[in-house]
Amino acid sequence: MGAVYFECVCTCYPFNEDELNKTQNQYNNNNNNNHTNWRRRGSPFGDKTLLMPYYEMPGLGPTLLIALVTVVVAKHPLLLQPEQVHLALKGNPCTMLVSWVTGNVTESVVEYGLLPGRPFSLRAKGSSKVFVDGGSAKRSMYIHEVLLERLVPGSRYVYHCGSGFGWSDMFNFVAMKEDTAWSPQFAIFGDMGNENAQSLARLQKDTQQGMYDVILHVGDFAYDMHEDDARVGDEFMRQIESVAAYVPYMTCPGNHEEAYNFSNYKNRFSMPGTTEGLWYSWNIGPVHMISFSTEVYFFLNYGPFLIEQQYRWLQKDLEEANRPENRKLRPWIITMGHRPMYCSNADAGKDDCTKNHSLIRGNLEKLFYLNGVDLEIWAHEHVYERLWPVYDQQVYNGSLDSPYTDPKAPVHITTGSAGCSERHGHFVPKAAAWSAFRSPDYGYTRMKVFNSTHIYLEQVSDDKDGKIIDSIWIVKNHHGVAAWL
Known part of the structure; x- marks a missing residue:
């Protein structure tokens, strides 16, 4: 008797090797499953890579592939495009936290620069976490956070956030002043x-x-x-x-x-x-x-x-x-x-x-x-x-x-x-x-x-x-x- 493979999800990402590895690790962590194996297949659409987790169950007969769910997430700008951008202070006046949301996993990058000057001469990377809402649909989203550090107090910066798959609009902010002798x-x-x-x-x-x-x-x-x-x-x-x-x-x-x-x-x-x-x-x-x-x-x-x-x-x-x-x-x-x-x-x-x-x-x-x-x-x-x-x-x-x-x-x-x-x-x-x-x-x-x-x-x-x-x-x-x- 061979093994039975239960194919669970088919997710489509136009990512490089590092992104594919990151995706399968996040899937395993989010589903509390360290026993999921992975296959990669060519996409029927031709320009994408399909990344599919499956469960291997030994001892149940000849090898059999049963596709339970197939969900193709295409290269869709609404899933990769940053949205819901907002700022927060984190206690150090020389820093600013930039947060945003995407529908799928991407890099977490902020490109920024002093005004006047080159708009995106500086670059900072952060991380993302998967938030799964508690409602019946269990909707998930990726929440990204990047901390900008060593900002010049009182100076205006221009920035956008996202990744190579999509960037936000261009925004700006003024870094907090460091001393106490000013009037917020x-x-x-x-x-x-x-x-x-x-x-x-x-x-x-x-x-x-x-x-x-x-x-x-x-x-x-x-x-x-x-x-x-x-x-x-x-x-x-x-x-x-x-x-x-x-x-x-x-x-x-x-x-x-x-x-x-x-x-x-x-x-x-x-x-x-x-x-x-x-x-x-x-x-x-x-x-x-x-x-x-x-x-x-x-x-x-x-x-x-x-x-x-x-x-x-x-x-x-x-x-x-x-x-x-x-x-x-x-x-x-x-x-x-x-x-x-x-x-x-x-x-x-x-x-x-x-x-x-x-x-x-x-x-x-x-x-x-x-x-x-x-x-x-x-x-x-x-x-x-x-x-x-x-x-x-x-x-x-x-x-x-x-x-x-x-x-x-x-x-x-x-x-x-x-x-x-x-x-x-x-x-x-x-x-x-x-x-x-x-x-x-x-x-x-x-x-x-x-x-x-x-x-x-x-x-x-x-x-x-x-x-x-x-x-x-x-x-x-x-x-x-x-x-x-």
Whole structure:
């Protein structure tokens, strides 16, 4: 009796020998199978190579070849062409991470150069990973990452990404400045979807005008990235490319990313640190920025130990940021998390921020207060709401005339009205004493950290054609817990 060969997949790649070896290794690893043998055959199309894994089962009779599945993936530009290009900071101001997606395995290459100068005089290579969505179709994609290093701070670079089988459009970015004596500018929002992304066009125009150094997306993407076997996530990443390929797009997870243990979020975005973007921190200018997950308190099915892990990390990170030499260098500490501690929305008993015993407030407010966090940024509620300086539901304004000058508690901003399929949020008729300004308009927040003492924030209303409907200066001559005294 001979062997029976079960031919499983037939994949067509116009690759060289190295690419073929890489493909069969990835197939084996992804399918947890080290017993797959491989054959190569000429393609019936003439200009391609067929790469076919098969299983050899000895002792079952004369040699027999049974083709179970034959899938020919032709030399198709949509499978090899880079898309969903976006940037991220990784903690070192002299680096920039470039990420993108292809439908099949290719090299991971970024060609780039300083402007003015030769556009693609420099070249960097990275790696790719296969992401398999948790939906029924088990759709897969290749996510590529290349870290550009030794960038000249404050200099503009032009780049494209891809491989010899296809290149992206040409984009550009400005490398972060290395010192603390500069004034970074941010666009800040949460809860932006594919459908009804009201703020996206204005954000695109702002980006083209060079208004921002960083984008902060405070949770809830696409609505939802896992829907339609992750095609909704693909479309969202294509939409934001017009912003995120030019400016670092920094994120935190929201409740709409929960599916399959936040797998779409963890794989599509690559943030600093080693927690798959759940919690991390980074420095920019005079700011120490902390991103964390509010969702660990609500999705305990993924492990209640995450609550303790994140809390201990926050304690350690805040302790480090508050060392005198560090706080002097970067006096501002700003946090961003998805679900707010406070809100005056008409979701009584439903949303955590409407409850007297809020999980987020109960677990984190004291920690942030005792470590002198200056500004806390939130989303989740599809509105804009600015609070007076507040701690334990009590208002601690700096003074009657200048409430945000040397305030005696952190300032909270909720900005979750960028636009999504769930439409506007709604407020209770009478706001609490700690609520200073609120608006249901679609829009987003701009922030400029001028120096060690002054931050300016303004709210852009998309409903009112870009009108600034709210603005404040936060002025602090002292930082840290001593500022509350």
